Amino acid sequence: MNSFNLTYLKRHPLSFLLRLLVYLSTAATVAVVFFLIGYILWQGVPNLTMPGLFAWEYTSENQSMMPAIINTVIITVMTLAIAVPIGVFAAVYLVEYAKRGNKLVKLIRITAETLSGIPSIVYGLFGFIVFVITLGWSYTLLSGVITLSIMILPLIMRTTEEALMAVPDSYREGSFGLGAGRLRTVFRVIIPSAMPGILAGIILAIGRIVGESAALIFTAGTNPVVAQGPFYSASTLSVHMYALMTEGLHTEQAYAVAVVLLVLVILINALSGFLAKKLTSNQEG
Amino acid sequence: MRKYSEIIMQFVFLFAACISILAVALICFFLFSEGLPAIGKIGIGNFLGGTVWKPLENQYGILPMIVGSCYVTAGAIAIGVPIGLFCAVFMAKFCPSGLYKMLKPAIDLLAGIPSIVYGFFGLMVIVPVIQQTTASPSGKGILTASIMLGIMILPTIISVSESALRAVPASYYEGALALGATHERSVFFTTLPAAKSGILAGVILGVGRAIGETMAVVMIAGNQPVIGDSILSGVRTMTANIVLEMGYATGLHREALIATAVVLFVFILIINVSFSLLKRRND
Numbered sequence: 001m002n003s004f005n006l007t008y009l010k011r012h013p014l015s016f017l018l019r020l021l022v023y024l025s026t027a028a029t030v031a032v033v034f035f036l037i038g039y040i041l042w043q044g045v046p047n048l049t050m051p052g053l054f055a056w057e058y059t060s061e062n063q064s065m066m067p068a069i070i071n072t073v074i075i076t077v078m079t080l081a082i083a084v085p086i087g088v089f090a091a092v093y094l095v096e097y098a099k100r101g102n103k104l105v106k107l108i109r110i111t112a113e114t115l116s117g118i119p120s121i122v123y124g125l126f127g128f129i130v131f132v133i134t135l136g137w138s139y140t141l142l143s144g145v146i147t148l149s150i151m152i153l154p155l156i157m158r159t160t161e162e163a164l165m166a167v168p169d170s171y172r173e174g175s176f177g178l179g180a181g182r183l184r185t186v187f188r189v190i191i192p193s194a195m196p197g198i199l200a201g202i203i204l205a206i207g208r209i210v211g212e213s214a215a216l217i218f219t220a221g222t223n224p225v226v227a228q229g230p231f232y233s234a235s236t237l238s239v240h241m242y243a244l245m246t247e248g249l250h251t252e253q254a255y256a257v258a259v260v261l262l263v264l265v266i267l268i269n270a271l272s273g274f275l276a277k278k279l280t281s282n283q284e285g
Numbered sequence: 286m287r288k289y290s291e292i293i294m295q296f297v298f299l300f301a302a303c304i305s306i307l308a309v310a311l312i313c314f315f316l317f318s319e320g321l322p323a324i325g326k327i328g329i330g331n332f333l334g335g336t337v338w339k340p341l342e343n344q345y346g347i348l349p350m351i352v353g354s355c356y357v358t359a360g361a362i363a364i365g366v367p368i369g370l371f372c373a374v375f376m377a378k379f380c381p382s383g384l385y386k387m388l389k390p391a392i393d394l395l396a397g398i399p400s401i402v403y404g405f406f407g408l409m410v411i412v413p414v415i416q417q418t419t420a421s422p423s424g425k426g427i428l429t430a431s432i433m434l435g436i437m438i439l440p441t442i443i444s445v446s447e448s449a450l451r452a453v454p455a456s457y458y459e460g461a462l463a464l465g466a467t468h469e470r471s472v473f474f475t476t477l478p479a480a481k482s483g484i485l486a487g488v489i490l491g492v493g494r495a496i497g498e499t500m501a502v503v504m505i506a507g508n509q510p511v512i513g514d515s516i517l518s519g520v521r522t523m524t525a526n527i528v529l530e531m532g533y534a535t536g537l538h539r540e541a542l543i544a545t546a547v548v549l550f551v552f553i554l555i556i557n558v559s560f561s562l563l564k565r566r567n568d
Contacts (some may be wrong), residue, residue, distance in 0.1 A: 015469035022379055022469075025371030026388075029443070032436055033391045036398070036406055043409070089301030097298055108302050110561070111309040117557045118312070118550070119497025121524045125546045128531070129315045150308045157305070183291050211399025214499040214524075218531055238401045242500060245405060258402050265397045273390055 037262060044259035047252040058224045063253045065260065067226040068240035074227060075145055075220070075236055076209045082149040084202060087156025088191070094157075095164040096186055116154035120215040123151045127219035142230040144220025151215055152205040159201025163194035200275040207268040211261065213238040237261055312550075320547035323540030332544065338510040340530070345541040347548065349512045353427075353520035354496050354549075356513065357506060360431025361438055361495040366488055368435070369442030373484075376443065377450035378458075378472045396440035404504035407433040412505055421517040425507035428516045433501055438491035445490060449483025450476060486563045493556045497549070499524040523549045 009016040047053075055064040090108070098105040127147030131137045167190050175185040191198070213236075220234055222243045227234035235243065237257060244254040324332050327345045335346020372392075380388060411432055416424030453476045461471035477484075507519020508529060521529075523545050531542055 012467050012469075015467040018469040018473055019379075022371045022375045025368045026375040028368055029372045029395075029439060030388065030391060032439075033395055037394075039410060040402065040406065086301045086304050089298045090304065093298035093302040097295060098302075104303075108305055111305045113561060114309050114554070114557055115305055117493050117497075117553055117560075119493075119499065119524065119553065121497065121499040121527055122312070122316070122546050122550055122553070125527060125531070125543060126312045126315055129319050129543065130311070133319075134315070150312075153305060153308065181291055183294050207397050211397070211401070213399070213401045214528065217528070238399050241401050241405070245401075245408070245504065251409075254405060258405055261399055261402055265399065266394060269390065269394050269397050273393065 037266075040255070040258050040262050044255035044262075047256040048259060049256075053253065053256050063224075063244065063250050065237065065240055065253070065257050067224055068235055068237045068257075069260070070226050071141075071234040072210055072236040072238075074234070075141065075148065075216075076206055078141075078145045078230075079148045079152065079209055080202065080205065082145065083152050083156055083205065086149075087153050088160050088198060090153075090157050091160035091164055092186055092191075095161055096182070096190065112154045112157050115150065116158070118151075120151065120212060123147050124215040124218045126150075127215065131219060137231065139219065139221030139223070139233040140231045141220055141227045141234050144216045144234075144236075145230070147215050147219045148209055148212060151212070152208055155205050155208065156201055159204065160194070160198050163197025163201070164190060166197060167193050196275045196278045200272045203268055203272040203275065207265055207272070210236070210264055210268070211238055212236070213242050217242065237264075316543065316547050316550055319540060320544035323537060323544040324547070326537060327541065327544075332541070333548070336512060338526075340534070340538040340541070343537070345537070347523065347526070347541075347545055349510050350521055350523045350526045350545065351548065352512050353506070354522040354524070354552075356427050356520055357430040357434055357502065357522060358492055358495040360427055360516070361434030362488065362492065364431055364435030365438040365442055365491060365495075369439045369487075369491075370446055370484065372439070373443045373446035373450060374472060374477070376447045378468075378476065392440050392443055395436075396444075400437070400498060400501045403433060403437055404501035407501060407505040415517075419517055423507060423519065425505050426517045426519045427506070427513055430502050430506040430520070430522075431516075433505055434495045434498060437498060437501060438494050441491045441494055442487050445487025446480070446484045449480040449487065452483065453479040482563055482566060486560055489556055489560045489563065493553060493560070496522075496552060496556070497524060499528055503528050523552075 004016075004019060052062040053064055054066050055062050056066055058064045058067045090112075094105060094108065124147065127143050131143035131146070132139060137143055171189050171193060172185055175189045180188065216236060216239050220236070220239070222235045222239055223233040224235050224240055224243065237260065241254055241257040241261065244250040244257065323345075327335075332345055332347060333351070334348055335344065336348050337344045337346045338349060376385065376388065376392075407429065411429050412424040414424075415421055415426075415429050419428070421428070457475045457479055458471050461475040462468070466474070502522050503525040506522060506525060508521045508525055509519040510521045510526070511518075513520045526545050527542050527549075530538070534542055
């Protein structure tokens with residue numbers, strides 16, 4: 001490495017300039033990350049008024065986000081309950097059962113890629129057409145859950161596929177060699193050793209569900225109370241924040257919700273990163 | 286007994302894998318069957334080429350929204366790609382490993398922040414800054430939305446470009462060094478051109494993310510359904526059009542909004558196809 005100083009500028013002006021641009025761009029990116037997080041925390045934490053914003057009952061006076069937090073948990077659990085088994089099973093089929101060069105497998109991969117590229121507003125509109133208009137459910141928790149399940153399916157499929165492919169073939173051979181069938185090998189050997197990778201994918205999916213708003217506004221609606229059942233309208237934290245912002249009267253509360261969302265995202269990212277690291281160290285070990 | 290369960294589970298796995306085909310088919314079917322009749326009723330020329338969007342007067346021209354989406358996406362690319370690319374070069378070729386361990390999670394975090402939080406940040410920080418430093422009266426417009434989207438596509442550009450750069454054989458870089466080129470010249474004139482198609486794939490992914498972004502844009506783009514004449518004028522994107530009016534639209538108005546989503550969907554399909562073509566060429 002050359003030293004980055006004035007003599008370097010005189011001898012290699014272009015290289016100096018390029019390196020300057022590289023440093024500046026990286027500094028700008030890092031500055032954006034820290035400024036964004038710092039600004040939201042600095043403005044938002046003082047607005048986390050303890051009893052009011054976290055009251056169990058939502059009223060137009062306290063604008064409590066507690067019901068929205070509970071709804072977020074309900075929607076996350078229900079969405080995962082649908083999408084995780086389908087996504088993991090689909091990945092098992094693609095990695096363990098499908099033959100190479102199969103036309104169907106190609107089609108599955110193309111459609112999964114298409115699904116992951118579709119913007120969330122299009123998912124929201126699809127859910128709106130199917131559940132709210134065609135089935136006449138109106139805005140309900142279940143419409144939102146099914147819409148989100150389709151949305152995170154490609155993410156679960158891709159991360160699980162990667163995790164399954166990272167399992168060494170010797171595990172499979174060892175299991176078959178001991179007389180286990182294919183099914184037993186999948187559930188007793190392959191999935192357990194791919195678990196950290198699968199979990200890291202699930203946690204990423206939780207992050208997407210928690211942060212999603214466009215797909216939920218026209219499916220689960222913006223009702224800021226705890227859902228009584230799957231056929232009641234209920235807003236998650238992100239949708240609640242959207243409602244607070246569009247009303248324009250509750251900036252302080254919106255800041256507070258932003259803090260909660262940001263902290264959740266930081267925790268989710270840290271956990272997912274930790275699991276991914278565990279996966280790589282497992283393979284090395 | 287065990288044999289039956291093997292066969293049954295094999296079909297269960299196959300069925301689960303086919304769900305994604307089913308989902309794409311359903312999405313296409315419902316969007317097109319609800320949206321295309323509206324395009325027929327309005328007339329494809331009037332719909333795609335019309336410059337007036339006045340649902341109350343039965344005028345449904347979405348050209349301003351198409352142009353608006355293109356403007357903000359182009360702006361996002363102009364801001365996000367150079368910064369993201371230089372940052373990816375830093376991550377792949379300049380970064381000491383100790384720093385990398387801190388930098389990588391920070392950039393991953395940028396990808397995980399919900400778009401509604403980005404929109405709020407844009408509204409509270411970028412909009413007032415634009416309002417004070419430029420002639421824009423509201424602070425909302427193409428420039429504001431471009432800066433916000435440029436930041437939002439950064440993690441996509443950085444991570445895809447970084448892995449493309451890392452996939453280039455080290456011998457390219459070493460060869461250039463051996464010929465007397467500096468570290469920077471070797472990276473920028475041998476490694477970077479070799480990673481070109483991978484980087485392009487990242488840019489296309491970024492375009493897809495920018496054009497489909499909804500909640501952040503609707504807060505800060507101004508949302509006037511007219512074709513803007515400067516980078517400070519307000520625009521409405523296709524996504525914003527849907528979010529703003531879907532809540533109360535009925536009849537032909539609602540169908541026209543779904544048809545807007547059809548146009549957006551076709552845009553996304555084109556982007557997806559070009560991305561997978563590029564990826565196939567890489568493999």
